[in-house]
Amino acid sequence: xxxxxxxxxxxxxxxxxxxxxxxxxxxxxxxxxxxxxxxxxxxxxxxxxxxxxxxxxxxxxxxxxxxxxxxxxxxxxxxxxxxxxxxxxxxxxxxxxxxxxxxxxxxxxxxxxxxxxxxxxxxxxxxxxxxxxxxxxxxxxxxxxxxxxxxxxxxxxxxxx
Ligand SMILES: CC(C)(COP(=O)(O)OP(=O)(O)OC[C@H]1O[C@@H](n2cnc3c(N)ncnc32)[C@H](O)[C@@H]1OP(=O)(O)O)[C@@H](O)C(=O)NCCC(=O)NCCS
Numbered sequence: 001x002x003x004x005x006x007x008x009x010x011x012x013x014x015x016x017x018x019x020x021x022x023x024x025x026x027x028x029x030x031x032x033x034x035x036x037x038x039x040x041x042x043x044x045x046x047x048x049x050x051x052x053x054x055x056x057x058x059x060x061x062x063x064x065x066x067x068x069x070x071x072x073x074x075x076x077x078x079x080x081x082x083x084x085x086x087x088x089x090x091x092x093x094x095x096x097x098x099x100x101x102x103x104x105x106x107x108x109x110x111x112x113x114x115x116x117x118x119x120x121x122x123x124x125x126x127x128x129x130x131x132x133x134x135x136x137x138x139x140x141x142x143x144x145x146x147x148x149x150x151x152x153x154x155x156x157x158x159x160x161x
C-alpha cells in the first residue's frame with residue numbers, strides 16, 4: 001500500500017502553470033538544481049516530459065526526462081522531504097517510464113551520485129542496472145553511476161499499492 005491516500009492523489013503532466021510549485025520543490029527537494037529560467041524551459045519544451053504527484057493541489061513530487069531518439073534521459077526526480085519513503089518516487093518514476101515508452105523510448109538512463117543511497121535504492125527497485133561510472137563527475141568529487149534500464153524488459157516496480 002502507498003502510505004498516502006491514493007484516492008487523494010493524482011499524477012499529472014507538469015506545464016508552465018506549475019512553475020511556482022516546481023520552484024518550491026526545486027529548493028526543498030533538489031537543492032536548487034535549476035534556475036527559474038531553466039525550469040520554464042523544461043516545462044515548455046516539447047521534447048521534455050515532466051510529471052508530478054499532486055495531493056490537495058500541493059505538488060509533493062516531480063520527475064522530468066528528455067526523449068533523445070529512443071532513450072529517455074531522466075534529468076530530475078525529487079520528493080518533498082516530509083513525504084519521503086511513502087512510495088511517491090517509485091509511483092512517479094513508473095508513470096514517467098510508461099509515458100516515455102509510449103512516446104518511443106526503448107531505454108531509460110540517468111546518472112546518480114555514488115553516495116545517494118536513497119536514489120540508488122529507488123532506481124534499483126525499478127529495475128535499473130549500473131552500466132558505468134563517471135569518476136569525480138560532480139563538483140564535490142563524487143562519482144556518477146550511469147544507470148540503465150531496458151524498457152522492453154522493464155521489471156515491475158515493487159509497488160506498495
Ligand atoms: C531519492 C528520492 C526521490 C526517493 O523518494 P521517495 O519517495 O522517498 O522514494 P520511495 O518511497 O518511492 O522509495 C522507493 C525505494 O527507494 C529506496 N529508498 C528510498 N529512500 C531510501 C533511503 N532513504 N534509503 C535507502 N533506500 C531508499 C527503497 O528501495 C524504496 O523502497 P522501499 O521503501 O520499499 O524500501 C528522495 O529521497 C529525494 O527526493 N531525494 C532528494 C533528491 C534526489 O536525490 N534525487 C535523485 C537524484 S539522482
